[in-house]
Amino acid sequence: MVAIVTPSQVKRLSLQVEKIGADTTTIRSLDWERDRFDIEFGLQNGTTYNSFLIQGDKTALVDTSHAKFRELYLPQIQTLIDLTQLDYLIISHTEPDHSGLVRDILALAPQVTVVGSKVALQFLDNFIHVPYQRMQVKQGDTIDLGRGHVLEFINAPNLHWPDTILTWDQGSQILFTCDVFGMHYCRETLYDDSLTEIEADFRYYYDCLMGPNARSVLAALKRMAPLGQPQVIATGHGPLLRHYIPDWLSRYQDWSQDQSKSDKTIAVFYIADYGDSDRLSQAVAHGANKAGATVEMVDMKTADLQEVRELVERSQGLVVGLPPVTGDFASHLRAVVSTILGSVQSKQRVGLFESGGGDDESIHVLAAKFRDLGLSGAFPALRWEGSPTPATYQRAEEAGTDLGQWVNRDRAIQQMKALDNDLDRALGRLSGGLYIITAEQEQRSGAMLASWVTQASFQPLGLTIAVAKDRAIESLMQVGDSFVLNVLEAAHYQHLMKHFLKRFGPGDDRFAGVKTQPAKNGSPILTEALAYLECTVATRMECSDHWIIYATVDTGRVAKPEGLTAVHHRKVGNHY
Structure with a gap:
């Protein structure tokens, strides 16, 4: 293990380097004192950003780290490998806590081929603004690194970003999952040595980030099933999973099935890489889940119009993050909004929130269109000045809870009458x-x-x-x-x-x-x-x-x- 600590005036950051399998090393960036994350849910135990290096005849780096670790991570990775010999950089998803150093790696390894889903490569283009060699992968595609390390890719969209892929190493039987099965828990303990010590953090992480996408979780678990049980689940946050893998998998399965049983659906439309749309949408979805509603989240930038129509028609509540009125995807986003407007029913309720990208469509105009179609507001439109604050996220979560309670009102009344x-x-x-x-x-x-x-x-x-x-x-x-x-x-x-x-x-x-x-x-x-x-x-x-x-x-x-x-x-x- 290698531990490097920054000066005392900076919140404590350190690195941990450990071998986790044949030719496979993890570089864990330990963020000991981080107390907020994503939808502004509190962290009691800090977090980690886990990166992985696989060295067969060819080499692959799975994810990087948060930009705050630049001065620690980059020198450390160069002690493990000559970056000019790195063959592949696999992007599990483009959220900055895992891709914050991609641009730095490309500067040191211009020959590297960046591997990701179609959506991930699109997002990365807007994130790093430099040319690079790329390989787009989909479900079942493979890369042979030699020495038995054949990497197979599994689509896992919406866990919890629309561009997520998982990576299965057939040789070591390690599954690299980024956010999936992770938890915000910062310790130098490498594996899940104590189930009871971390199960509350595991559940809290699921509730906040995976629960709002329960149906997508079930779909990903189904795609994973033919691979067999992994020897190690190499998560992007917290300890790696090795000792209780059947238990962790069954919890995801059971929780997601419970979340998906409700016939009361709320559709949440957002834009993953625009302003604060993704985080506000996650907060709304988390609140709705707490009230027992099933949430289906849709990234409007990559949405299929027929699927949008079908989802709106079967949903009781709708939440829409305002899209930008200009840009490369503006015409498609207008088509998505038009499809939503053309598919709604007067008994539904709708909530709107500003995405915060600076070029949002007018909230008044869109609200008026829904009113003209007979829809009532689910909650007052979510608007704010400057960057969202913890209070903004709390308001978004409470708005989602109110909508979830409304769509489940009939079920609540039936439960009141259930006892003799x-x-x-x-x-x-x-x-x-x-x-x-x-x-x-x-x-x-x-x-x-x-x-x-x-x-x-x-x-x-x-x-x-x-x-x-x-x-x-x-x-x-x-x-x-x-x-x-x-x-x-x-x-x-x-x-x-x-x-x-x-x-x-x-x-x-x-x-x-x-x-x-x-x-x-x-x-x-x-x-x-x-x-x-x-x-x-x-x-x-x-x-x-x-x-x-x-x-x-x-x-x-x-x-x-x-x-x-x-x-x-x-x-x-x-x-x-």
């Missing part, structure tokens, strides 16, 4: 206290009325809270996040309960008109609460439609020692 009367009333006799959970992180804030709360441990002091998956605050209660549990007073709680029970729009300030003060962990304390506890999320357990959050208690205080906790008595047991 005796069981329903008996379950409803389980009572609990009344609490307000509050959380705030980097321009994002949330609050929730809760009654499913109980103390769970003495050493350390800990408690559990059941949080519905479609609650907005759920994204602020990941492992390592902090929050405040505010205990409501029996004699003085109705106005607070009424305030936090009302429906808030995407991005609305939950604390407007409510007196608060900051806790030590930065979350709001309700001034009128009977008591409060400052907590840190330790673990999460999935329970069907809820997450059980176990949190340790850091500190707390009782404001009114003589006060009693408000208690909630339900009449029914199958809804709040």
